Amino acid sequence: GAVVSQHPSWVICKSGTSVKIECRSLDFQATTMFWYRQFPKQSLMLMATSNEGSKATYEQGVEKDKFLINHASLTLSTLTVTSAHPEDSSFYICSASRDSPYEQYFGPGTRLTVT
């Protein structure tokens, strides 16, 4: 149990286009989901907290107009990278908590490459 999926697993897009990444909790309902970004050889950086039915809470330094988050249901959150640039190339990971908020279940990640 407690499986989180992400789609797509990897995506290549051209600079200036937008990309949507989906995060789904497959066998449980997640009121809160989290989005992280991870650059090579670095740790995960929390981008935002996504709450079902309300606006996401962004961490300091993360542009909310560039990284649009929608949490329309208890099993789905989406992250849209708008007007992507090469510096947005990274590994994007989502997570969801089921019971304990610190026992989070992570998705497999999405590798975004912007050319």
Next chain:
Amino acid sequence: LAKTTQPISMDSYEGQEVNITCSHNNIATNDYITWYQQFPSQGPRFIIQGYKTKVTNEVASLFIPADRKSSTLSLPRVSLSDTAVYYCLVGDLLGSSNTGKLIFGQGTTLQVKP
């Protein structure tokens, strides 16, 4: 959230027990200690969580001394497949500020050799 300090890297050999220590001097009364494992190009995986003394599950043990200013993740008889990055996180599970936010430190890269 309490800041954590871990060794950047560790080496071990197959079959050995590995202990990774994490320092969290500013841990608060309501904070729990959680460890995650991450393989390359994958999301982190929850390993174990504890508050005090010792916690054991099918994967690892977590030792927490009485002052709770540090904790040690113990992996028994590691194999090559245990090569990964291990993260120690500290956070408040029960308080009013409980947001579930996880702030990852640099983690410890464990390399298991044959």
